[in-house]
Amino acid sequence: xxxxxxxxxxxxxxxxxxxxxxxxxxxxxxxxxxxxxxxxxxxxxxxxxxxxxxxxxxxxxxxxxxxxxxxxxxxxxxxxxxxxxxxxxxxxxxxxxxxxxxxxxxxxxxxxxxxxxxxxxxxxxxxxxxxxxxxxxxxxxxxxxxxxxxxxxxxxxxxxxxxxxxxxxxxxxxxxxxxxxxxxxxxxxxxxxxxxxxxxxxxxxxxxxxxxxxxxxxxxxxxxxxxxxxxxxxxxxxxxxxxxxxxxxxxxxxxxxxxxxxxxxxxxxxxxxxxxxxxxxxxxxxxxxxxxxxxxxxxxxxxxxxxxxx
Amino acid sequence: xxxxxxxxxxxxxxxxxxxxxxxxxxxxxxxxxxxxxxxxxxxxxxxxxxxxxxxxxxxxxxxxxxxxxxxxxxxxxxxxxxxxxxxxxxxxxxxxxxxxxxxxxxxxxxxxxxxxxxxxxxxxxxxxxxxxxxxxxxxxxxxxxxxxxxxxxxxxxxxxxxxxxxxxxxxxxxxxxxxxxxxxxxxxxxxxxxxxxxxxxxxxxxxxxxxxxxxxxxxxxxxxxxxxxxxxxxxxxxxxxxxxxxxxxxxxxxxxxxxxxxxxxxxxxxxxxxxxxxxxxxxxxxxxxxxxxxxxxxxxxxxxxxxxxxxxxxxxxxxxxxxxxxxxxxxxxxxxxxxxxxxxxxxxxxxxxxxxxxx
Numbered sequence: 061x062x063x064x065x066x067x068x069x070x071x072x073x074x075x076x077x078x079x080x081x082x083x084x085x086x087x088x089x090x091x092x093x094x095x096x097x098x099x100x101x102x103x104x105x106x107x108x109x110x111x112x113x114x115x116x117x118x119x120x121x122x123x124x125x126x127x128x129x130x131x132x133x134x135x136x137x138x139x140x141x142x143x144x145x146x147x148x149x150x151x152x153x154x155x156x157x158x159x160x161x162x163x164x165x166x167x168x169x170x171x172x173x174x175x176x177x178x179x180x181x182x183x184x185x186x187x188x189x190x191x192x193x194x195x196x197x198x199x200x201x202x203x204x205x206x207x208x209x210x211x212x213x214x215x216x217x218x219x220x221x222x223x224x225x226x227x228x229x230x231x232x233x234x235x236x237x238x239x240x241x242x243x244x245x246x247x248x249x250x251x252x253x254x255x256x257x258x259x260x261x262x263x264x265x266x267x268x269x270x271x272x273x274x275x276x277x278x279x280x281x282x283x284x285x286x287x288x289x290x291x292x293x294x295x296x297x298x299x300x301x302x303x304x305x306x307x308x309x310x311x312x313x314x315x316x317x318x319x320x321x322x323x324x325x326x327x328x329x330x331x332x333x334x335x336x337x338x339x340x341x342x343x344x345x346x347x348x349x350x351x352x353x354x355x356x357x358x359x360x361x362x363x364x365x366x367x368x369x370x
Numbered sequence: 371x372x373x374x375x376x377x378x379x380x381x382x383x384x385x386x387x388x389x390x391x392x393x394x395x396x397x398x399x400x401x402x403x404x405x406x407x408x409x410x411x412x413x414x415x416x417x418x419x420x421x422x423x424x425x426x427x428x429x430x431x432x433x434x435x436x437x438x439x440x441x442x443x444x445x446x447x448x449x450x451x452x453x454x455x456x457x458x459x460x461x462x463x464x465x466x467x468x469x470x471x472x473x474x475x476x477x478x479x480x481x482x483x484x485x486x487x488x489x490x491x492x493x494x495x496x497x498x499x500x501x502x503x504x505x506x507x508x509x510x511x512x513x514x515x516x517x518x519x520x521x522x523x524x525x526x527x528x529x530x531x532x533x534x535x536x537x538x539x540x541x542x543x544x545x546x547x548x549x550x551x552x553x554x555x556x557x558x559x560x561x562x563x564x565x566x567x568x569x570x571x572x573x574x575x576x577x578x579x580x581x582x583x584x585x586x587x588x589x590x591x592x593x594x595x596x597x598x599x600x601x602x603x604x605x606x607x608x609x610x611x612x613x614x615x616x617x618x619x620x621x622x623x624x625x626x627x628x629x630x631x632x633x634x635x636x637x638x639x640x641x642x643x644x645x646x647x648x649x650x651x652x653x654x655x656x657x658x659x660x661x662x663x664x665x666x667x668x669x670x671x672x673x674x675x676x677x678x679x680x681x682x683x684x685x686x687x688x689x690x691x692x693x694x695x696x697x698x699x700x701x702x703x704x705x706x707x708x709x710x711x712x713x714x715x716x717x718x719x720x721x722x723x724x725x726x727x728x729x
Contacts, residue, residue, distance in 0.1 A: 070578045078571065175409030178595065178614055274566040274592050279407065279439065281567055318575035321558045322525065324725045 066319045071312075072199035074319075076207055077273065079311025081106070081265040081282075083210045085289035086296070086303045087217055088261025093293055094221060095254035096234035096361035100156025101141055102262050103286025104163020109134040109263025110270040111167040114179055114277040117267075123182040127206070127267050134263020135256045137163060142252040145365070152363055164280060174277045182206075182272050206268050211304070213261065218300040230254060234359035237366040247366045262286065288336060295339065297357045310336040398460070398639050400424060401453035402436040403446060405465035406564040412589025412608040413563065413625070414438060417464040417487070419609070420627030427632045431639065442467030450475040454482050460638045462631065463487065465563075466532065473497055483643050485634060487627075488534060490714065495645055500630055503651030504534070505541035505713065506681045507623035507659065508585075509688035510674050511605045514620060515583045516546030516553050517670045518603065525576025526557045527569055527586040527593055531727050533716040535587050540720045541688045542585060545677075547722055556581055557725050566592040577602055583620075594618050603665065610660040620666055621674075624658035649710060653682045689713065694721035 085102050092099050112133030117126025141159050144150040182204050190201040220227040232240040233250045241247050269285070270277050288310060296302035317332045402421050404414035421434050435458070437449045446468045453461050454475060460483040463472045469491035476484045476494040484497045492499055515524050524546060528535050539557060546553045556579055558572040565588070573584050573593035577600045584597045584604035594615035597604040606612065606622025630650065637643040650656035659678070662671055680686035691702030696719040702708060719727060 067578065074571075074574060074578065175407045176411045176415070176591070177409075178591075269567060274570050275595065276566045276590065276592055278564070278566050278590070283565070283567065315571065315575065318558055318572050319578065321725075322556045322572075322575045322579040322581075324556060326726060 066316075066323055069195045069199040071315060071319060073202060074315045075308055075312040076200070076203060077311075078315050079307040080207050080210050081268045081273065082285050082289045082292060082310060083304060083307035084206075084213070084265035084268065085262040085286055086292040086307060087210070087214050087300060088258035088265075089289055090293050090296070090298060090300060090303055091217055091221075091230070091261075092254050092258035093362055094234045094298060094359055095230050095251045096237055096359050096364065096366070097145065097251050097255055098152050098156065098363040099138070099141055099159070099255060099258060100153060100290065101137070101159025101163065101286075102258075102289050103282055103284065104160035105134040105137050105259045105262035106163075106266035106269075106286045106289075107167045107280070107282045108137050108163045109266030110281060111171040111174070111266075111277060112263065113267025114174055114270040115170065117179045117271055118174060118177060121180050123180050123271055126179070126271055127264060130263040130267030130271075131260040132263070134266065135260040138255045138259020138262075139252075141259070142255040146248045146252050146255075149365055149367065152365070160286065168279045171277045171279065175279070177277070179271050179275050179277075181275070204272055206264070206272065209264075214300050214304045221300070231359075234361055237361045237364070241366070241368055247368070251366070262289070265289070291337070298359065299357070309339075397433045398428070398431060398635065399456075399458045400432055400434045400635055400638075401450075401458035401461040402434065403440045403449050403453070403461070403463050403465075403468070404436060404438045405442065405467070406439060406589055408436070408438050410564055410589045411591050411611055411614070414464065414589070416608045416625040417462070417627055420631040421462075423628035424631050424635050428635065428639070432635060440468075443471070447471035447474055450484075451478070454479040458482060460485065460635060460643070462634075463489075466534065483634075483638055492645075492647065498634070498645050499647045501649045502625060502656040503649055504623055504625075504657060505537045505688055506651045507657045508538045508542040509545040509681070510659065510677050511585065511621065511623065512542030512545030513549055513677055514666060514670055514674050515542065515585065515605075516548070516550035517673070518620070518666070519546075519550065519553060519583045521580045521582045522550065522552045523554050523556060523579065523581045523583075525573065525579070525581030525584045526555050527572045527576070527584065527588050528557055528559050529563050529588050530561060531559060531729075533714055536719070536727060537713055537716045538587055539723070540716065543723055544693065544720060545688060555723055555725075557723075559728055560588060562588065564589045566590040569593050570596050573597060573604075574600075591615070606660055612660060612663070619660070620663045622660040624660055626656055626658045629655055649714075651681065652678060653684070695719070696721055696723055 085106055089102055109130035113126040113130030116129030117123045141155055144155045145152050185205045187201045191197045229245050230250055233247050237247045266282055269281055292303055292306045295306045313332060313336055404417055406414040408414055408418040421436060425434055440446050440449050442465060450461055462485045464487045466488045469486060469489040472484050472486050473491050473493045476497045480496055486499050488501045489499050526539060543555050556576055560568045560572050569588050569590050570592040573596040582602045584593050586593045586607050589607055591611050591614040594604045594611055598615035598618035603620050604618050606619055608625045611622055612619040687707045689708035691706040692704045693702040695701045
């Protein structure tokens with residue numbers, strides 16, 4: 061048995077924690093892309109959220125305020141992106157990349173005085189008897205509130221996109237912005253709101269790293285999680301629950317890699333570590349090939365700038 | 371990245387502008403480059419403590435500068451060149467991987483003294499090497515771990531598979547095994563000296579695998595925080611990390627660079643600096659220990675202190691035969707002591723460790 065002494069319940073619990081930052085960032089980006097905007101600045105918004113959440117939590121001694129601060133910071137940086145791309149009509153890809161670089165630099169500057177400090181701890185959610193259920197309790201009911209909040213956001217996004225009128229408008233804007241505009245919807249306003257939501261989610265994901273996962277601030281600590289989140293949206297073909305499954309798959313591989321090392325299993329862990337990226341490349345190749353395009357499900361106006369003319 | 375280069379350029383400009391000021395007075399300028407942030411509370415932090423001790427010792431007679439988080443490779447060469455151009459008299463480069471760059475820069479600035487921590491490349495007459503015998507400290511914490519583990523499983527977070535790290539694992543394992551024949555080491559390589567997220571995840575994985583003592587050869591305090599949350603014990607790295615996890619922190623190996631830095635800077639001031647290559651240990655005070663936790667039983671504490679004394683007076687060497695290599699072939703015969711050359715090039719585990727060294 062390759063898993064050796066690895067306990068499945070503990071592994072599930074660990075992968076849920078490891079997946080939460082990328083899940084939060086990915087579900088936010090999913091909404092942004094559903095509105096027809098490609099924001100490559102996820103990494104930048106995550107790291108700014110990580111440092112802002114850390115600073116607020118340390119200053120106030122309250123992790124909840126820290127997470128709120130992280131969401132606000134991520135949202136503000138996203139607002140900058142909305143200003144650039146929706147008002148000033150800048151190129152989305154270039155603006156997104158710039159946002160990442162800006163976020164990494166700004167966070168390093170802001171966080172200089174916070175290296176090596178311990179933040180106030182976030183308590184685990186007390187789920188009472190649920191946590192005592194054998195296997196299930198350890199695997200699913202022994203986490204902090206953010207893990208469940210992330211799942212709740214996924215369910216909320218799914219419901220919003222599928223059943224709510226506002227969600228229908230958002231999808232219409234993303235599929236065909238000219239038609240949506242013709243029907244009298246405010247394409248730019250809808251997109252700006254989606255972008256800010258995406259930034260807030262990415263900020264939360266970053267703060268999850270600095271306040272719970274590590275918990276410490278260190279420069280560049282997101283270490284590419286934002287890019288994984290971006291890949292995850294494509295991997296999930298813009299469907300919320302697939303994003304959830306994908307995040308757990310990616311998170312699971314990270315955790316499994318370390319556990320296999322700890323269990324002394326003699327497999328080259330490098331291959332396992334690179335597998336999320338490989339899977340993403342394969343999915344990208346597959347879904348962009350002609351035959352599979354029908355099942356692609358990409359928003360029709362994705363990455364196309366909207367300018368109301370005529 | 372862009373931000374960093376702008377910052378780097380600004381720093382370089384600042385140093386360049388400041389250079390004439392250095393040249394005018396007769397202060398000795400001492401430069402340090404660190405691989406991590408000075409706030410890591412690990413490796414780089416302890417070197418910076420050494421820098422502060424130099425300032426305290428010589429006061430206005432010296433001027434110290436430092437650059438933190440310098441990547442090993444071309445970046446290091448650029449930073450050291452800038453330091454040299456700005457009038458540094460002696461430069462301490464404090465990471466294993468700075469070796470080739472330091473020798474390159476040293477060749478260009480023959481009048482400046484260069485000191486490389488934990489290095490092995492000495493191609494220029496103005497390059498000195500210094501290192502600490504951390505394996506002596508690891509033997510002591512290995513002994514404590516072997517005595518205190520209840521699951522007989524010790525988790526070890528390793529950075530890179532280089533001789534220094536492998537030597538530490540072997541030393542800790544031999545000492546643990548000597549007092550607890552059932553002890554097992556689980557080793558995770560995280561391929562970083564300082565990556566709190568990865569170190570925390572590794573500590574979690576080790577604890578999930580049943581390890582109840584965590585050792586680390588990485589620099590962040592994250593593994594200790596995880597250990598405390600999980601109710602297990604651990605050892606700090608490089609500096610006293612007890613404030614980050616008072617319940618979990620048993621003790622830790624402390625890097626004490628200050629006496630060496632003061633000695634070398636004094637030699638530069640006096641004009642008596644000579645090329646050297648030192649490997650100091652507990653006896654010379656370069657390897658120390660964080661205060662022992664109350665959680666360590668009195669008898670174990672006494673044994674550990676006895677071991678420290680024996681290593682200091684030379685009556686005990688952590689690598690004393692008989693010791694076999696992992697594959698069962700003999701390495702040291704009964705009573706034989708490892709020579710420094712073998713230790714510094716160590717690329718094998720000793721018998722009893724079950725995992726393999728990655729390539």
